Amino acid sequence: MANLTLSVDDDLLSRARVRAAVQGTSVNAVVRDLITGFAAPDQVDAARRRLVALSISSAAGSGGKSVT
Secondary structure: OOOOOOOOOHHHHHHHHHHHHHOOOOHHHHHHHHHHHHHOHHHHHHHHHHHHHHHHHOOOOOOOOOOO
C-alpha cells in the first residue's frame, strides 16, 4: 500500500480528527474512502457529490484565495 502526503491547515486537520473520532473512524479512513469512490469509474459522480457535500458542510474556508 502506498503512502500519500497532504498539506492541510493545522486547525482543519484538528477539526477533521475530532469529527472522525466522533464518527468512530479516522481521517485516514475518510480520505481513503473518498479516494476509493473518486477513482471507481462507476462511482465518480457519487464520490464527487459526497466530496462537494463534505466541502459545503465544512467550516473551513479558502481564506479568500481562489481555489480554481
